[in-house]
Amino acid sequence: MTPDIHDIAGAPVIIGAGIAGLLTALHLAPQPVVLLSRTPLGTEASSTLAQGGLAASLGEDDTPELHLTDTLAAGDGHCDEQMARRVIEAAPQAIENLIRLGVPFDRSLDGRLRLGLEAAHSRRRIVHAAGDATGRELFRALLGVARRTRSITIMEGMTALRLVVSEGSIVGLLAVLHGGVFALPTRRVVLATGGIGGLFCDTTNPLASFGHGLALAACAGAELADLEFVQFHPTALDGPRRPMPLVSEAVRGEGAVLIDEHGNRFLADTLGAELASRDVVARAISDQLAAGHHVYLDARQCLGARFAKRFPAIDAICKQAGIDPAVQPIPVRPAAHYHMGGVAVDAEGRSSVSGLWACGEVACTGLHGANRLASNSLAEAVATAVWVASSVAGTCAGWQWARLPATVPVRPDPSSIHQLVSNALGIIRDGKGLREAIETLLPIAVGGMAAADPALVALLIAIAALRREESRGSHYRSDFPGRDAAALPSRLTLCTAFENAVTLSWQVSERSC
Structure with a gap:
């Protein structure tokens, strides 16, 4: 009722x-x-x-x-x-x-x-x-x-x-x-x-988690911060299921190692190895995948037959996919996980x-x-x-009836922008891809269709990512691979974001004439 x-x-x-x-x-x-x-x-x-x-x-x-x-x-x-x-x-x-x-x-x-x-x-x-x-x-x-x-x-x-x-x-x-x-x-x-994982093709989040709250806050005029920092979990189960099942970091905490299809442990010489920070591990796996390798999480030596008892949910998920972690390495790849x-x-x-x-x-x-x-x-x-x-x-509870506006937004659906967001705002970014994404996302964000709110959130993230001309934490720019000690926290409102986007789209259009 x-x-x-x-x-x-x-x-x-x-x-x-x-x-x-x-x-x-x-x-x-x-x-x-x-x-x-x-x-x-x-x-x-x-x-x-x-x-x-x-x-x-x-x-x-x-x-x-x-x-x-x-x-x-x-x-x-x-x-x-x-x-x-x-x-x-x-x-x-x-x-x-x-x-x-x-x-x-x-x-x-x-x-x-x-x-x-x-x-x-x-x-x-x-x-x-x-x-x-x-x-x-x-x-x-x-x-x-x-x-x-x-x-x-x-x-x-x-x-x-x-x-x-x-x-x-x-x-x-x-x-x-x-x-x-x-x-x-x-x-x-x-x-x-x-969170926002539902904007991406590969995510561990529910598919409807496209940043709904960010869209609500932005349209209300609230200030948003640090939007460019999107964490990709290094070890999601590599397969067709969406959202992608997570293979918890705790498995690596118990001693599981990352290997390629030849059994090479490619993080062995990295500081922290498999327990380095998530951005380091995710980029290392991304590099392996880009080079044509497959990546696996191998828990056979550290856990073996004890895997099912220590990680019953992960064991069940793997077995549903035809993998027995006790005797087989688990295929993994990074996925959008946390904002x-x-x-x-x-x-x-x-x-x-x-x-x-x-x-x-x-x-x-x-x-x-x-x-x-x-x-x-x-x-x-x-x-x-x-x-x-x-x-x-502790805040006053007074209220009044609010009027309905002339137009009411439709229910949001991010599916049409998944590939665009994944290409431009993934683990490795660059200015060209971010500018093109902003130019494409702007008309969608103001178009009033089902993809409008998801596109608005993606637009805000892309603008923040373009403005941060350095690589720091989860934000990696291939055209700015170094860290800028003078870089400041990034803040946006919808008004400043649209000003940035409109100016940038005009500049891109001018160059293409």
Whole structure:
């Protein structure tokens, strides 16, 4: 049964019902809150696909300072150190909160939390649940609590189309449910919509994750940050399935190695080898594939017959594809996985638009910098959800009915731009490809068709990537392979982005005459 819109008008609205959205709603209790999910809960959330865990300095040989050092190193000089410290120091308590909510984290025989190792971490500090099904177990526990919490109104099958802004503040949102479009009045909206992997041909994200929240925020006038930094996970299962199943970094943490079809371990002489930062490993695999090689993750020596017990979900996925990891190497290739950029937010999750917050992957807090350290993303979501909820709860709840605009956006579909985005915004980029992509994406972004919002997000990323004339972290420019010490954080609004795009398209057209 769908709740009456009049009964919930004015309540804060959370768009997105993954882990970040659920936790924000739970932390707002007992204050009434509306949680919107485009699909039935859990069917298309990146959270449920997360195999990695939560990073926190819980070991006897670990400290927040060590965790911070690893985070800053992975971020390649681009992290907000103050925010990174705040999240890292909050992570252990956030995990305790999750335990109280019923999340069944894995434990050793003595009852202590079992800590795993992942790439670019100097200590074992990754907390998992059900081995390689952390996201699924975390989501399941939180959803159970949310469904029992009377202050949370869950609206499934509802898609937010646009935020309504008046005099620089949020006054409502447009949404579609059962084919009908309506305005939901509220002065408080939290974006928790996930990432952008659905823009690419090869991704580990749900295919509908095209950056929906970024499009909503951009059209509302919010400032976006670090959009050029897109992380490609090095080891997705190479096959026809989309989204691509992830072969967790934790497999390499247990000693699995990367080899070509001849058994050559091509990362053996690289600093960190298979546990180097993700951008290094992804580019190395990309180079192998470009040279005509096949790439495999070999766990036969380090795990062998123990693979199925340690990584039951990955084992099942591989066997569905006809591969037994105990006796066969796993074919892998990089895939779009995580977006370090997003809606620019402050320490409480507030955007530059009054009444708009962001939490989880859609937000850019500055924690990840140019390259996310493995398993810091879930830690960020569970830590920041508390701060976002507190900020929302302390904000005036007054509201008014918002008017429907003259035109209503259509439901978005990114499929027609997959190849364009993959070619221009992949692991290795160059100015020529970025300029051509911007020229092609601009008319699509303003065309009002199903690809408009996805094209808008891709356009924003391409402009940010073109403006960063250096290589840093996950952003690699073949025409600017060096790092520029003077490069600054990149910020965009829709207005400045369109000014850039129109000017560039005109310049390209002039040259082609």
